[in-house]
Amino acid sequence: MNYYTQLTVLASTPNPSSEGDILSALGIDWTLLAIQLVAFLVLVWVLGKFVYPVFLRIIDERQDKIEASVKAAEAAEQKAESAQDEVAKLLKEARKEAREIVTTAKDEATAMISASDEKAKARAEKIVVDAHDQLEKDIVAARKALHNDTIELVALATEKVVGSLSGSKLDKQVIETAVKETK
Amino acid sequence: MDKLHISLAAEPVFHIGPVAITNAMVLGIFGIAVMLAILFYAASALRKGKYNRFLGLLQWTFEGFLGQAEDIIGDKKTARRIFPLAITMFFTVLITYWVAALPGVGVITWNGVPLFRGLPADLNFTFALAIITVVASQIYAIQKHGFFGNIGRYVKNPFKDPIGAFEGILEFIGEFSRLIALSFRLFGNAFAGEVLLMVILLLTSYAAVVALPLVMIFEIFIGFIQAYVFFVLTLIFTSLALQTHGHDDHSPSLDHSPADAPKKTSAAES
Secondary structure, X not given: OOHHHHEEEOOOOOOOOOOOOHHHHOOOOHHHHHHHHHHHHHHHHXXXXXXXXXXXXXXXXXXXXXXXXXXXXXXXXXXXXXXXXXXXXXXXXXXHHHHHHHHHXXXXXXXXXXXXXXXXXXXXXXXXXXXXXXXXXHHHHHXXXXXXXXXXXXXXXXXXXXXXXXXXXXXXXXXHHHHHHHO | OOOEEEOOOOOEEEEEOOEXXXXXHHHHHHHHHHHHHHHHHHHHHHHOOOOOHHHHHHHHHHHHHHHHHHHHHOOHHHHHHHHHHHHHHHHHHHHHHHHOOOOOOOOOEEOOEEOOOOHHHOXXXXXXXXXXHHHXXXXXXXXXXXXXXXXXXXOOOOOOOHHHHHHHHHHHHHHHHHHHHHHHHHHHHHHHHHHHHHHHHHHHHHHHHHHHXXXXXXHHHHHHHXXXXXXXXXXXXXXXXXXXXXXXXXXXXXXXXXXXXXXXXXXXXO
């Protein structure tokens, strides 16, 4: 196990015959450097031409998709909001209409009730008036009948009292006059 | 293995013509092949509309990083232009860092040289990435401010605006410090990680069976952090380069502006 003693650093010592500068000591070889530089640029070109566009396209597509779905979500939200507004508006209108209908119905009912009240009143009044008329007519008729009955009664009574003094014609005249006077 | 073989530089394994293929490049090619396989599989599966958890994870990562890029840059269009570069840096650093934590890296040798080495543990690679980041941020800055407008960020009339001129010099030095900071941070972490793995292996001997996995998990975590840091710093440097310094009048009022940009940069780099 004498590795430690054998640790030798084979740093490429600068070649005294060449430039002998620090760069060659560090292993800089301009030919190799140029080759690697060009090789790397070719690598960048190849990857930039054939590989990266695929990745970039996919990223862009996904970005577009995300943007589109965000927009769609926003539109849907707006739509939902406007739909809600619409519903609220409709509800308001419906309520207003319902209220109007109820008010109208109430008014109509009141009007109908008052109309039928009036009608009933008018009819009742008519019945009363008719009854009055009939009553008056009946009174007149009764009076007339009473009048005739009275005349006949008086005639009969007078006949009985006076006897058959004069003719029936005279009797009647006298009675009528007497009746008139009594009136 | 009775010797700890540590080399600061990536070592050539074989040559193709005049070009030396280093051990970092060998593992780097493997890591990038794995990355390409995964990403192309994911792309084709996603194109067909398939979905599974792994694809979901990749997509989630991609989306998260894109969102972050847009947040840092501020402008969605510019963010999407710089994004392929930044995310490729993330994936490349992540995968090449992770494959360097695989067993066998550093210990399998070929002609006395380790066959595999993490690509981020090769300064050539991290330096190349840093150069690309700084140059890209300059290109974007020139596109935005114009060529002379971009130079105007560094060079200001010291008689008209002395603080601004000093700030411009700091800004200019800052560009180079970014280059160094970016490349050395990643290289240092990856290199230290590999050395740590090898040292733990030697120190713990047979107990390495228990000890190494813990360090490997730690390395995987550090790999993610480094890849993420590289990604974010690339974006921050670009966004700093794109900033317009509209307030040229730095006269008496002690507003926050002179110290603002360098402070931000140093905060990002720490």
